[in-house]
Amino acid sequence: MANNILVVAEYGDGKFKSITHQLLGEAGRLAAQTGGTVEAVAIGNGVKDAAGQLGAYGAGKVYAADDASLKDYDGASYAPVLVELVKRTQPMMIFLGATPMGLTLGPRLATQLQCALTSDCTAFALDGGAISVTRPVYGGRAVAVYQVKKLPLVATLRQNAFAPAAGGGAATAVDALTVTPVALKTKVVEMTKAETGKIELTEAPIVISGGRGMQGPENFAMLESLASVLGGAVGATRAVVDAGWRPYSEQVGQTGKTVSPTLYIAAGVSGAMQHLVGMKTSKVIVAINKDPEAPIFKVADYGIVADAMQVVPLLTEACRQLKA
Numbered sequence: 059m060a061n062n063i064l065v066v067a068e069y070g071d072g073k074f075k076s077i078t079h080q081l082l083g084e085a086g087r088l089a090a091q092t093g094g095t096v097e098a099v100a101i102g103n104g105v106k107d108a109a110g111q112l113g114a115y116g117a118g119k120v121y122a123a124d125d126a127s128l129k130d131y132d133g134a135s136y137a138p139v140l141v142e143l144v145k146r147t148q149p150m151m152i153f154l155g156a157t158p159m160g161l162t163l164g165p166r167l168a169t170q171l172q173c174a175l176t177s178d179c180t181a182f183a184l185d186g187g188a189i190s191v192t193r194p195v196y197g198g199r200a201v202a203v204y205q206v207k208k209l210p211l212v213a214t215l216r217q218n219a220f221a222p223a224a225g226g227g228a229a230t231a232v233d234a235l236t237v238t239p240v241a242l243k244t245k246v247v248e249m250t251k252a253e254t255g256k257i258e259l260t261e262a263p264i265v266i267s268g269g270r271g272m273q274g275p276e277n278f279a280m281l282e283s284l285a286s287v288l289g290g291a292v293g294a295t296r297a298v299v300d301a302g303w304r305p306y307s308e309q310v311g312q313t314g315k316t317v318s319p320t321l322y323i324a325a326g327v328s329g330a331m332q333h334l335v336g337m338k339t340s341k342v343i344v345a346i347n348k349d350p351e352a353p354i355f356k357v358a359d360y361g362i363v364a365d366a367m368q369v370v371p372l373l374t375e376a377c378r379q380l381k382a
């Protein structure tokens with residue numbers, strides 16, 4: 059078995075999704091230690107031309123399975139492509155995103171390869187020849203560290219838990235894979251995109267999260283306004299989601315989403331450990347909290363000890379004027 063890592067890229071709306079760059083980043087970090095190569099595969103219809111870009115993010119070898127039968131993701135058609143590639147190239151690990159695609163494709167792939175799977179991984183470590191993998195367990199109540207005893211390993215990696223590859227390298231030649239269309243039991247008749255007009259939380263460059271200190275669901279309109287001025291997305295704590303003020307899709311933290319934006323503004327958020335694990339890698343953290351002892355200030359780059367009800371509108375207006 060080679061000590062290469064195979065990254066399964068995700069492509070959509072004309073570009074590779076940010077999870078792809080994060081998978082390449084972690085694969086590159088590990089490959090630098092093992093002396094292996096990072097390989098990447100793009101699967102879909104019309105992905106071949108774009109696939110070469112993955113070379114710029116550290117993939118030394120890029121494969122593309124480009125076929126009309128692969129237009130819409132279906133585990134039944136995508137898994138055979140991967141199984142054949144894995145059997146041919148013998149990577150030590152196969153990385154997928156812990157995304158709707160990866161979380162369904164990973165188990166299918168591991169079953170067909172008869173190998174181990176670790177899902178929703180948040181860290182990898184190499185110690186000599188031993189590989190250990192960290193992932194939350196029991197609904198996020200504990201963190202388990204597994205030692206990998208047998209390779210290859212299929213792993214899905216939590217979104218925004220890993221630093222993305224820097225990019226800036228050269229594009230690489232693409233090895234086109236032969237695709238044998240699979241007779242599927244279902245077909246996608248229609249795809250309707252949720253037209254929320256909002257930026258997806260995990261992709262947003264700026265996230266404004268509200269906690270119980272926002273006092274009630276109606277006050278999140280303030281955070282929406284700030285997010286719209288800054289071009290960001292609104293997040294929430296679990297307390298807020300549990301209270302039914304905001305949807306679960308906005309929950310940031312151990313049992314919600316992990317975000318790593320350029321700017322994270324936390325308003326009325328205490329900074330519980332379970333919230334911090336979902337946002338602490340943000341580049342700049344601004345906390346607004348009435349309580350100067352709130353734990354959020356320990357991770358904040360800028361802290362405002364004040365009533366969020368007063369500060370958020372002032373901040374929004376100041377940003378609006380600056381942008382005008």
Ligand SMILES: Cc1cc2nc3c(=O)[nH]c(=O)nc-3n(C[C@H](O)[C@H](O)[C@H](O)COP(=O)(O)OP(=O)(O)OC[C@H]3O[C@@H](n4cnc5c(N)ncnc54)[C@H](O)[C@@H]3O)c2cc1C
Nearest residue numbers: 269270271295296297311312313314326328330333348366
């Ligand atoms: C297994 C498990 C998993 C969990 N997963 C998550 C998770 O994924 N995400 C998550 O967020 N939490 C999670 N939690 C819950 C977490 O422990 C905290 O309870 C939660 O994050 C607290 O939310 P909060 O900061 O909104 O509320 P609180 O802790 O009640 O904090 C409210 C803050 O608002 C401040 N405040 C009040 N009024 C104002 C005002 N007018 N202006 C400014 N500040 C004000 C207060 O000083 C306080 O600091 C989890 C817990 C467990 C046990």
